[in-house]
Amino acid sequence: MKGLFTALMVSYDQDGNINEKGLREIIRYNVDVNKVDGLYVNGSTGENFMISTEEKKEIFRITKDEVKDQVQLIAQVGSVNVKEAIELAKYATDLGYGALSAVTPFYYKFDFEEIKQYYNSIINAVDNKMIIYSIPFLTGVNMSLSQFEELFENEKIIGVKFTAGDFYLLERMRKTFPDKLIYAGFDEMLLSATVLGVDGAIGSTFNVNGKRARQIFELAQQGKIEEARAIQHVTNDLITAVLDNGLYQTLKEILKDKGVDAGYCRQPMKELSSEKIAVAKEISNLFL
Ligand SMILES: CC(=O)N[C@H](C=O)[C@@H](O)[C@H](O)[C@H](O)CO
Ligand SMILES: CC(=O)C(=O)O
Numbered sequence: 001m002k003g004l005f006t007a008l009m010v011s012y013d014q015d016g017n018i019n020e021k022g023l024r025e026i027i028r029y030n031v032d033v034n035k036v037d038g039l040y041v042n043g044s045t046g047e048n049f050m051i052s053t054e055e056k057k058e059i060f061r062i063t064k065d066e067v068k069d070q071v072q073l074i075a076q077v078g079s080v081n082v083k084e085a086i087e088l089a090k091y092a093t094d095l096g097y098g099a100l101s102a103v104t105p106f107y108y109k110f111d112f113e114e115i116k117q118y119y120n121s122i123i124n125a126v127d128n129k130m131i132i133y134s135i136p137f138l139t140g141v142n143m144s145l146s147q148f149e150e151l152f153e154n155e156k157i158i159g160v161k162f163t164a165g166d167f168y169l170l171e172r173m174r175k176t177f178p179d180k181l182i183y184a185g186f187d188e189m190l191l192s193a194t195v196l197g198v199d200g201a202i203g204s205t206f207n208v209n210g211k212r213a214r215q216i217f218e219l220a221q222q223g224k225i226e227e228a229r230a231i232q233h234v235t236n237d238l239i240t241a242v243l244d245n246g247l248y249q250t251l252k253e254i255l256k257d258k259g260v261d262a263g264y265c266r267q268p269m270k271e272l273s274s275e276k277i278a279v280a281k282e283i284s285n286l287f288l
Pocket of ligand 1: 007044045163185186187188202203204205239247
């Protein structure tokens with residue numbers, strides 16, 4: 001399961017319903033044009049925390065149906081409703097997803113024993129593997145090296161999606177867990193994370209910028225740091241512009257500019273103003 005995974009966007013229509021045709025186009029664009037190694041389905045970028053259980057299942061089903069076995073698939077099933085997480089874990093496993101991932105439980109201030117119980121409950125309910133989804137800036141959950149070590153004692157927990165800027169912790173994790181999979185989560189730090197030896201990356205901006213991500217990742221692995229840095233600079237000019245204009249909405253507008261029916265974001269995320277749509281088109285023309 002090494003390599004580059006797009007955190008898959010989902011096309012919603014203006015009423016917030018899943019647009020199946022648009023979703024299939026986004027998937028094809030990632031497989032055929034961005035040429036990523038896999039898709040990370042129903043993560044933050046899929047707007048997963050704003051949709052129903054049935055909608056999550058529909059997205060898992062459509063994605064597997066479109067991809068078949070062309071690329072690897074990771075199903076993000078995490079939920080503060082553990083019963084839902086287990087239901088989704090079973091569903092995605094039955095569909096043939098190669099691994100599961102679950103965000104650290106959020107909103108309530110769960111202690112570490114509770115977090116550990118959460119992961120073991122989900123993954124021990126199915127015949128599959130688990131990748132921890134750690135994203136402290138959105139969840140408020142910060143885990144220490146020794147806590148990761150305790151979670152990794154369960155051999156079914158095979159890795160972590162590390163969406164954080166703490167590169168001291170990342171380095172300690174790489175050294176301590178040589179056999180676990182570590183995925184970089186922040187696309188704007190891909191070069192630095194690759195230098196520290198991550199096994200792969202999972203990113204929202206790969207929906208549009210997957211080719212540059214591939215170059216950064218491979219050049220850095222080959223030790224061609226200056227070349228990789230030049231591409232990271234361009235990538236970060238792009239990412240900075242996208243973040244300033246509204247992350248997911250702008251990525252969708254760029255996809256639309258490329259002929260992909262990426263639709264709208266789910267409420268409470270807002271629609272872009274016509275000015276911001278124009279900015280998105282400029283970003284698309286300038287960088288992609
Ligand atoms: C919350 C979120 O979307 N995180 C993504 C993956 O972890 C990243 O790909 C970022 O979107 C990206 O690096 C821009 O900050
Ligand atoms: C990678 C990411 O942001 C996601 O969870 O979709």
